[in-house]
Amino acid sequence: MDTLNAEQRSLNMAKIHSKDTKPEVFLRSALHKAGFRFRKNDKRYLGTPDIFLPHYNAVIFIHGCFWHGHKNCRLFRLPKTNVEFWKNKIERNIARDRKVISAYLDNCYRVAVVWECSITGKQKEQKLSKVTEEISLWLEEDLTENYREF
Template identity: 45%
Template sequence: MDTITKEQRSRNMAAIHSVNTIPEIYLRKLLFSKGYRYSINFKKLPGHPDIYLRKYNTAVFIHGCFWHRHEGCKYSSTPKSKVEYWNKKFEMNINRDRVVKEELKNANVKCLVIWECSIKKMRKNPEFCSEILSVITEFFKSQNLYMEL
C-alpha cells in the first residue's frame, strides 16, 4: 500500500520530467564545453534522441535507470505496489527502446546510450568523467553503430 496520499503521489509524478532532466543538461553542457554542437530532442529521428550530433551522425539517449530498467543497477528497483502495472509499463519502455535502436541501425545512425547512474558517477568523480568523455569522443569518430555506457 502507498504511504502517501493520492494528491501527493500525483504531485511527485508530475515533477518527473521527460526532457531537460538534470543528467541531460549535465551531459549537454559537458559536450558543449568540449566544442561539440548538437540538436536537442531531434524530432526527425526515431525515438527523438536527447542529443543528436549531425556531424557524427550520432543519436545520444540518456536513459533513466528506473524507467529503462538498467540491469543490475541499484536505481532500477521495482515498486512493491501495483507490480503488474509497473511491469507492463517497464516492458513497453524496453520494447520501444529495442525498436528505436533497430530503426536507427537501419537508418545507419549511430546510437549511444548513457545510463543515469554513469552520469551520476561522472558528476561525483572528475577522473571517471574524463575517462567516459574520452570513450564518448572515440565512439563519435568510430564506425561502431551502438554503444552503452
C-alpha cells in the same frame, strides 16, 4: 510499503519530465564544452533523441535507470505498489527503446545509450568526465562500433 500517500506520489511523478532532465543537461553541457555541436530533443527524428550529432551521423539517448529498466542497477527497482502497472510500463519502454535503436542502426546511424547511473551520484564530476571522454573517442576514433552503452 510506500512512504507517500497516493496524492503525494502523484505530485512527485508529475514533476518528472521527459526532456531536459538533470543527467541530460549535465551531459549536454560537458559535450558542448568538449567542442561537440548537436541538436537536442529534435522531434523530427524517431524517438526524439536527447542528442543528435549530424556531423557524426549519431544519436545519443540518456536513459533514466528506473524508466528504462536498467538491469542490475541500484537505481532500478520495481515499486512495491501497483506492481503490474509498473512492470508493464517499463517493459513497454524497453521494447520501444529496442525498436527505435534498431531503426537507427538499420539506417546507418550510430547510437549511444548513456545510463543515468553512469553520470550521476557521489562522484558525478569524475563519472561525467569519464563518459564524456569515452563518447568523444567513440565519435572521433572508434568508427567501427555502431552501438555503445555508457
